[in-house]
Amino acid sequence: xxxxxxxxxxxxxxxxxxxxxxxxxxxxxxxxxxxxxxxxxxxxxxxxxxxxxxxxxxxxxxxxxxxxxxxxxxxxxxxxxxxxxxxxxxxxxxxxxxxxxxxxxxxxxxxxxxxxxxxxxxxxxxxxxxxxxxxxxxxxxxxxxxxxxxxxxxxxxxxxxxxxxxxxxxxxxxxxxxxxxxxxxxxxxxxxxxxxxxxxxxxxxxxxxxxxxxxxxxxxxxxxxxxxxxxxxxxxxxxxxxxxxxxxxxxxxxxxxxxxx
Ligand SMILES: [Zn+2]
Numbered sequence: 001x002x003x004x005x006x007x008x009x010x011x012x013x014x015x016x017x018x019x020x021x022x023x024x025x026x027x028x029x030x031x032x033x034x035x036x037x038x039x040x041x042x043x044x045x046x047x048x049x050x051x052x053x054x055x056x057x058x059x060x061x062x063x064x065x066x067x068x069x070x071x072x073x074x075x076x077x078x079x080x081x082x083x084x085x086x087x088x089x090x091x092x093x094x095x096x097x098x099x100x101x102x103x104x105x106x107x108x109x110x111x112x113x114x115x116x117x118x119x120x121x122x123x124x125x126x127x128x129x130x131x132x133x134x135x136x137x138x139x140x141x142x143x144x145x146x147x148x149x150x151x152x153x154x155x156x157x158x159x160x161x162x163x164x165x166x167x168x169x170x171x172x173x174x175x176x177x178x179x180x181x182x183x184x185x186x187x188x189x190x191x192x193x194x195x196x197x198x199x200x201x202x203x204x205x206x207x208x209x210x211x212x213x214x215x216x217x218x219x220x221x222x223x224x225x226x227x228x229x230x231x232x233x234x235x236x237x238x239x240x241x242x243x244x245x246x247x248x249x250x251x252x253x254x255x256x257x258x259x260x261x
Contacts, residue, residue, distance in 0.1 A: 003089030021258065031194075031225045031238070031255035038154040040224065041076035044168050050075065078224045078244035081200065082251075085249040086208060089214035096220055100191040103142045105238040105257065106134065108215065111148035114174040118161065120147070120175030120204050127184060133172040134233045139189040142238045145174045147174045149197040150226040157192050162205050163188075171203035181210040183227040192240070194222035222255055231257055 033039065039049045049072040055068045074093075075081070083090025108130045114120045122145055131137060152158040161172025175197050176184075184190045193200050193214055200221040201210045214221055222240050240255035243249075 009223060016157050017114075023258075025261050026258045027230075029230045029236070029257045029259055030228050031222075031227055031240070031257055032253065033150075033153060033224060033226050035070075035072065035077050035252065039077040040154050040156045040159055041073060042168060042198065042257060043156075043164060043171070044166055045073050045076060045162065045164070047071065047073060047257070056162060057147055070144075072190045072252060074245070074248060074252075075223075078226070078253050078255060080240070080250045080253045081211065081214075081221035082248055082250050083215040083218045083220060085215060085221075087218075090215045091218050092218075093242055093245045093251050096218075096242075099140065100142075100260075101240050101242070103140055103191045103238060104234075105142040105144055105194075105231065105236045106130070106137055106234050107146050109146045109233070110174065111146060111229075114147040114149065118172050118174060119202055120174040122175070122180045123177050124179040124183045127180050130233070137184065137188045137190065140191045141188070142192045142194060142240070143184055143190045144194040144228055144231065144238070145176055145196070146220075146224065146228040146231075147196055148229070149173060150224075150228070151200055151258055153224075153226065160198055169245040171198075171200075173197045173203040174200075175202040175205075176210045178209045178213070181213045185214050185219050190219065192220045194225050194240070196225045196228050198224055222253060225255060231259060235260060 029103045035049045041048050053071045054067045059065050063182045082093040084092045110122050156163040162170035175195055201208045236257040239259050242251040242253045
C-alpha cells in the first residue's frame with residue numbers, strides 16, 4: 001500500500017497531472033543539518049559558514065527589518081557534490097536533472113558495522129543483502145547509506161575522527177566502499193548516493209575512488225545528511241534540492257523525505 005501511495009505521488013509530480021501529494025498521510029522528515037557557527041567543514045576548508053548582519057531593527061518608517069549576507073564553501077554542512085566535483089566533464093550543480101534530486105529512496109543500514117569499525121566501508125555484499133531483504137534497487141533510485149554517524153554532529157573531532165585545522169590526513173569515518181559504489185552506480189544505475197557522514201568516500205581515503213566512480217556517470221552525492229534512522233528501508237520519497245549555483249561543484253542542500261504514515 002505504501003509503495004502504491006509513493007508511486008502515486010511520484011507519478012503526480014513527474015507526470016504533471018495536477019495531482020497534489022496527499023501530505024496528510026505522510027510525515028515529512030528533515031534530512032538536513034542547519035547552517036551556523038558550528039557547521040562541520042573539511043579540516044582544510046579555509047573558510048566556514050558566516051552570516052553577516054546587514055540590517056536588524058526598527059526602521060525610520062516604523063517597521064522592523066532584517067537582512068543578512070552569508071558566505072560558505074560549497075562543501076560543508078549538508079551539501080551536494082555535483083559530478084563536476086571529481087570529473088572535469090561532469091555536470092555542474094545547476095545542470096543536474098531534477099529527476100536525480102527528487103526520487104524514491106532506499107536506506108542501507110550499516111550502523112552496527114560502523115559502530116564496530118569507524119573506518120567501515122559498505123561492501124557489495126551489504127547491497128545484495130539489502131536487496132535480498134527488500135527487493136532489487138531499481139534505476140533512478142536515490143541510495144542513502146545509514147551509518148548512525150549524525151549522532152556525533154556537530155562534534156567535529158568525533159564526527160571526522162580528527163579536527164586538526166588544515167590537516168585531512170588523519171580523518172576516520174565510515175562510508176561507501178569501492179565495490180558497493182560500482183555495483184550501485186554502474187550496474188544498478190542509481191540517481192544519487194547519499195550518506196550521513198562527511199563524504200561518500202570513507203575518511204581514510206586519499207584517492208576518492210567512490211567520488212570518481214559516481215562523477216564519471218554524472219551521479220551526484222549528498223553528504224552530511226541526518227535523520228536517516230527515521231526512514232524506512234524502502235518507500236520514502238526524497239527531495240534533495242541544492243542551491244542552484246551556476247558552474248558549481250556542489251552547494252548547500254536542503255534535503256527532506258516524505259514517508260507514508
Ligand atoms: Zn562535498
